Amino acid sequence: MSVLEIKNLYARVEDKELINDLSLTVRGGEIHALMGPNGAGKSTLGYVLMGHPNYTVTSGSIRIDGKELVGTTPEERAKNGLFLAFQNPVAVQGVKLSTFLRTAYNQVHPNEKMSIQDFYDRVKLHMKRVGLEESFISRSVNDGFSGGERKRFEILQMIILRPKIVVLDEIDSGLDVDALKMVSEEIKEYYSQDVGFLIITHYQRILKNIEPQFVHVMMNGKMIMEGSNDISLKIEEQGYDWIRGA
Ligand SMILES: Nc1ncnc2c1ncn2[C@@H]1O[C@H](COP(=O)(O)OP(=O)(O)O)[C@@H](O)[C@H]1O
Numbered sequence: 001m002s003v004l005e006i007k008n009l010y011a012r013v014e015d016k017e018l019i020n021d022l023s024l025t026v027r028g029g030e031i032h033a034l035m036g037p038n039g040a041g042k043s044t045l046g047y048v049l050m051g052h053p054n055y056t057v058t059s060g061s062i063r064i065d066g067k068e069l070v071g072t073t074p075e076e077r078a079k080n081g082l083f084l085a086f087q088n089p090v091a092v093q094g095v096k097l098s099t100f101l102r103t104a105y106n107q108v109h110p111n112e113k114m115s116i117q118d119f120y121d122r123v124k125l126h127m128k129r130v131g132l133e134e135s136f137i138s139r140s141v142n143d144g145f146s147g148g149e150r151k152r153f154e155i156l157q158m159i160i161l162r163p164k165i166v167v168l169d170e171i172d173s174g175l176d177v178d179a180l181k182m183v184s185e186e187i188k189e190y191y192s193q194d195v196g197f198l199i200i201t202h203y204q205r206i207l208k209n210i211e212p213q214f215v216h217v218m219m220n221g222k223m224i225m226e227g228s229n230d231i232s233l234k235i236e237e238q239g240y241d242w243i244r245g246a
C-alpha cells in the first residue's frame with residue numbers, strides 16, 4: 001500500500017504565494033476529494049505535486065512511501081507512482097498517441113517486459129472502455145481533440161501507467177452525462193486497496209459516481225475545512241459562502 005504525505009507545503013510563482021502551509025495524506029485504498037472555489041489553488045497543488053517548473057516549493061515536503069519528491073523531476077515522480085490528469089490537457093503536435101503512451105510506459109516501468117503486441121492490445125481494450133475509437137491511436141496527442149476526448153485520454157493514460165497515487169484535476173469538466181458515467185466506471189474499475197485518489201473538483205457532480213471518504217476544502221492556497229462527504233453535499237446546496245463565514 002502506498003502513501004502520499006504532503007506536509008506544511010508552501011509554494012509560489014515568482015513572488016506570489018499560492019500554496020500556504022498545506023498538509024494532506026492520501027493512502028492506498030482511500031478516495032479524497034479536494035474542493036474549493038475558482039482560484040483557490042487546486043490546480044496549482046496538482047502542478048506542484050507533479051513538479052511543474054513554474055512553481056517553486058519554498059518549504060515543506062511531498063513524500064511517497066517516505067521518499068522525498070521535492071526537487072525531483074516529473075519523470076521521477078511518475079516512476080514513484082504519482083499521476084496527474086490535467087484540468088486542461090495540452091496538444092502535442094507530431095507525437096502520436098501510441099508513441100506517447102509507449103514512451104511514458106517505458107519511463108514509468110523500465111523493468112517490465114511487455115511485448116509491443118500485448119501493450120497495444122491493452123491500449124485498444126481500454127480505449128474502447130473509455131470511449132475513444134481505435135483510429136485515435138495514430139492521431140497526434142490531443143491535437144484537435146474535443147474537451148471530452150482529452151479527458152478520456154487522461155483516464156486512458158492512468159490505466160496504462162498504473163500509478164499508485166492518482167490526482168484527477170476537474171476530470172468531469174467537458175464531459176456529458178454518458179461520458180462522465182463511462183469515465184467514472186473506468187476509474188472505479190481501477191480503484192483498489194493499492195491505489196489512493198485525490199479528486200479535484202469544484203462541483204459535487206462526479207462525487208455522486210465516485211464517493212469520497214474524505215473531503216478537503218481549499219481557499220487562498222490553504223486547507224480551511226476537512227471532513228466527510230457531507231461537506232460536498234452542503235457545498236452542492238449552498239455553495240462556498242457558509243465556509244467563508246465559518
Ligand atoms: N503561473 C502562474 N502565474 C501567476 N499566477 C498563477 C499561476 N498559476 C496559477 N496562478 C494563480 O493562482 C491562483 C490559483 O489558481 P488555480 O490553482 O488554477 O486555482 P483553481 O484550480 O483552484 O481554480 C489563481 O489566482 C491563479 O491566477
Ligand SMILES: [Mg+2]
Nearest residue numbers: 042043087170
Ligand atoms: Mg483548477
